[in-house]
Structure formats: structure tokens, C-alpha cells
Amino acid sequence: MTAKRLLLVDDDAVFVKVLNRALSARGFLVVTALDAAGALSALRDQPMDFAVVDLRIGRENGLSLIPELLAVQPELRILLLTGYASIATAVEAIRRGAHDYLAKPVDADAVVRALLDDHPRDERDKDSADENVPPLRRLEWEHIQRVMAECNGNVSEASRRLGLHRRTLQRKLTKRPVPETPIE
Secondary structure, eight states: OEEEEEEEEEEHHHHHHHHHHHHHHEEEEEEESSSHHHHHHHHHHOOOOEEEEEETTTTTTTHHHEEEHHHOTTTTEEEESSSSHHHHHHHHHHHTOEEEEEEOOOOOOHHHHHOOOOOOOOGGGGSSSSSSOOHHHHHHHHHHHHHHHHTTTTTHHHHHHTOOOOHHHHHHHOOOOOOSSSOO
């Protein structure tokens, strides 16, 4: 059996080194890239079976890289990693052609399972709920914070991007963040 070729795209050099080592130990031939240009160049140089792409690659967006990778190699199986897990991001990643997505922090076994799983996330067994998934209100709060950061704190611009009334957004901003895990 030949080793599966994997393209790992992330701007965090330490994370790339650790995940590269872990995936190599699990039988993958890993090629790394720290930016979108490097990823596209590596894919043009040699065909890959898989790609693991971070949502944020420096100032670049991993979501926009997905269709570019698929344009070079349409059968490439892509896994999006994100430290900014949200339903909107997950839906957009799948819509653009990613096979699956995982929220960081993530271990190599979870990456391998997601890459080799023949069923996308929405078709998996509903009984195996992931207790690491944050509550919906937490995801909303994180999304609002990310959009506010992208708008440099401009509430009017953020409210337009979020499709919220300005006063509604201001009210949501005054609330404390929702805990990562539900309090029981």
C-alpha cells in the first residue's frame, strides 16, 4: 500500500511541525505550506490525496483557497480547520467544496478520521454527539466578535455585515460571553 499524500496549509509553523510529525507517523506523506501561494505551488508540483487547510492563513482566508485548490485538482479531499468554529463557516466550507471541517484544538487522530471518513459530517451517526461543540449562543458571540474585529470596532458596519439592527448589535455586545460548555 502506498502512503497517502497530504498537503498541510497553516501559517502557524509550530502547529504545522507538530501535525506534520503526527500525520507522518500515521503513514501520510506530508507536504507543508505556510500560505496560499505555497499551497497552490505544491499542489501543481505533485498531486495530493488530501489537503488540511486552516481557516485563517495569515491575512489570507482558507475558505477562498478551497475552490482554488479544487480548480488545480478536482478530486482533492479537503478538511478545513478553524479556531473560529461557527455554523456559517462550516456551511460555507462545505458549499465551497471542503469534505469536512474541525474546530481547533484538534489532534492527529481526529484529522485522520475526518479525512478517511466516507460520510460527511452531516451524514454521520446522530447518536454520537460531540461534547466539544460549543453552544449555539457561544458560536454567535464569537462570530459577532470576529466581525467586529474585521470592522475595526465600527458598530454600523458590523451591523450591516451581520444583518442586524444597530441597536440589536449594541445590546448583544453588552452581554457577557457565553461559557464554552453548558453549565449543568
